[in-house]
Amino acid sequence: MATIDDFIHEPRVAYFSMEIALRNEIPTYAGGLGVLxxxxxxxxxxxxxxxxxxxxxxxxxxxxxxxxxxGRQTEQTDPWExxxxxxxxxxxxxxxxxxxxxxxxxxxxxxxxxxNGTQPVVLLDTDLEQNGADDRAITRQLYGxxxxxxxxxxxxxxIGGIRMLQALGFQLRQYHMNExxxxxxxxxxxxxxxxxxxxxxxxxxxxDIPRVRELCCFTTHTPVEAGHDxxxxxxxxxxxxxxxxxxxxxxxxxxxxLNMTRLALNLSEYVNGVARRHAEVSRHMFPGYHxxxxxxxxxPFTWTSVPFRKLFDARLPGWCHEPELLMRAECCIPDESxxxxxxxxxxxxxxxxxxxxxxxxxxxxxxxxxxxxxxxYKRPDLLFSDLERLQEIARRHPIQIVLAGKxxxxxxxxxxxxxxxxxxxxxxxxxxxxxxLPDYDMATALALVSGVDVWLNTPLRPMEASGTSxxxxxxxxxxxxxxxxxWWIEGCIEGITGWAIGDDASSANGNDAGHLYQxxxxxxxxxxxxxxxxxxxxxxxxxxxxxxxxxxxxxxxRYASEAYVR
Ligand SMILES: *Cc1c(COP(=O)(O)O)cnc(C)c1O
Numbered sequence: 099m100a101t102i103d104d105f106i107h108e109p110r111v112a113y114f115s116m117e118i119a120l121r122n123e124i125p126t127y128a129g130g131l132g133v134l135x136x137x138x139x140x141x142x143x144x145x146x147x148x149x150x151x152x153x154x155x156x157x158x159x160x161x162x163x164x165x166x167x168x169g170r171q172t173e174q175t176d177p178w179e180x181x182x183x184x185x186x187x188x189x190x191x192x193x194x195x196x197x198x199x200x201x202x203x204x205x206x207x208x209x210x211x212x213x214n215g216t217q218p219v220v221l222l223d224t225d226l227e228q229n230g231a232d233d234r235a236i237t238r239q240l241y242g243x244x245x246x247x248x249x250x251x252x253x254x255x256x257i258g259g260i261r262m263l264q265a266l267g268f269q270l271r272q273y274h275m276n277e278x279x280x281x282x283x284x285x286x287x288x289x290x291x292x293x294x295x296x297x298x299x300x301x302x303x304x305x306d307i308p309r310v311r312e313l314c315c316f317t318t319h320t321p322v323e324a325g326h327d328x329x330x331x332x333x334x335x336x337x338x339x340x341x342x343x344x345x346x347x348x349x350x351x352x353x354x355x356l357n358m359t360r361l362a363l364n365l366s367e368y369v370n371g372v373a374r375r376h377a378e379v380s381r382h383m384f385p386g387y388h389x390x391x392x393x394x395x396x397x398p399f400t401w402t403s404v405p406f407r408k409l410f411d412a413r414l415p416g417w418c419h420e421p422e423l424l425m426r427a428e429c430c431i432p433d434e435s436x437x438x439x440x441x442x443x444x445x446x447x448x449x450x451x452x453x454x455x456x457x458x459x460x461x462x463x464x465x466x467x468x469x470x471x472x473x474x475y476k477r478p479d480l481l482f483s484d485l486e487r488l489q490e491i492a493r494r495h496p497i498q499i500v501l502a503g504k505x506x507x508x509x510x511x512x513x514x515x516x517x518x519x520x521x522x523x524x525x526x527x528x529x530x531x532x533x534x535l536p537d538y539d540m541a542t543a544l545a546l547v548s549g550v551d552v553w554l555n556t557p558l559r560p561m562e563a564s565g566t567s568x569x570x571x572x573x574x575x576x577x578x579x580x581x582x583x584x585w586w587i588e589g590c591i592e593g594i595t596g597w598a599i600g601d602d603a604s605s606a607n608g609n610d611a612g613h614l615y616q617x618x619x620x621x622x623x624x625x626x627x628x629x630x631x632x633x634x635x636x637x638x639x640x641x642x643x644x645x646x647x648x649x650x651x652x653x654x655x656r657y658a659s660e661a662y663v664r
Contacts, residue, residue: 114151153222202258246337371389433634469567572640575641599614
């Protein structure tokens, strides 16, 4: 079993994330942000780029989703046992929260890529005898509790995380904040790099801000103002006390509220958005900052189904390490092999759906998939805007649909969407069989993106910062039909890698349902049912032109060469 000593002999980049999808059995993630963090580490392991990740143990997980016959979501905790997967850390450190000393221990999880590389992951845990009951619960529930609970978690993650890495003896050369949740780490660095008091002139900051900026990089993921974590200064004062000079804090994090995104922006030399459009939107939202664009990617091995792994291994060996090789797919893989690999993945999905949902889907029927966090801007109901029209389309060319996704327990409109979808499922009856798989997780995601025929995305522009599930589909020869937002603005070559809904990235959101129906009826379904060769060309186009680029090996190489080596 690996220990900390295996990882402290060389300088590392500390990668901080509130959620990380380490593996399907460990429910310390809620959605795309956590999956991206996991894929980042898996690629860093493959490419042997030395990182150390810091996150919360989230021992009660995010939540387990149950859905009743009416489509009402209920939640249960989703506990996991860290000792089953990770080793207990020797060190404990403390932070001060609301004037109390809160002790933090934790776990070392060793994450493996698909090859020999590994990365250490430190899971912070306050569930220690030394702490009172409330403090023991700080690292329990991912995205649970109220605002004060969230701020306490962010103190543990950012401030506690830095102290823990130091106590464990890590040598750190850079700090990477994956989203603003961990931005308090930069305050801890400021305190560490403060000028000696006798050298500070009146009116000057006692902190060496340029020094801290050189050490930090920040990836923002949220293209809407409301999505950024903000805390009122009353609460901040109560939780942090005199941890940091209040004037400096207001100068760095905003005059009105402590805005975690602004704090991270002001204390990071390198800042990036997660797709080109998202970087543009972020530049408008935060004028005066240089926001780079590093488009997200997905981890090749993790997101490729077994039949396609075998096929790529045989035809394009080395594809996992260098997914660029997949650009040869069009010439080097026979059509028949692509179709057979897909049919195998589709059969697996359909067997699973039929067992789990009791609905009887057929391998011969065109299957559309949509699964993601259920939240208003993702518009999961767009496909069902006009049920008559959809049924009319399906009478000519049969359609079946598989859906999945969790709504945050406090997102009333997200939960309402799940109910609405269940109403539509009933109304569509036997004309269009629709299955909704509960408890969306990494395993369900892989089964879905590899087993459907087309993957759908319908976000409200410009709210999808990147989106990654469509990239996973591409690794499995499954083309994407989507509104032009996030990564799809870069990935879509109409009729070659998939299809756009609406004409361009600025077209009105209001016509999207009509465009989607038109594209299904006139382009996608006729091609699927009447032109096998044309269809296979698009499957290969998705592999050759999307999977070869939208992967986390490319993404990680860019972080390494642009953000970490400066
Ligand atoms: C990939 C993935 C996501 C993110 O998908 P998007 O397309 O970015 O919404 C969310 N949840 C799970 C379980 C995933 O595997």
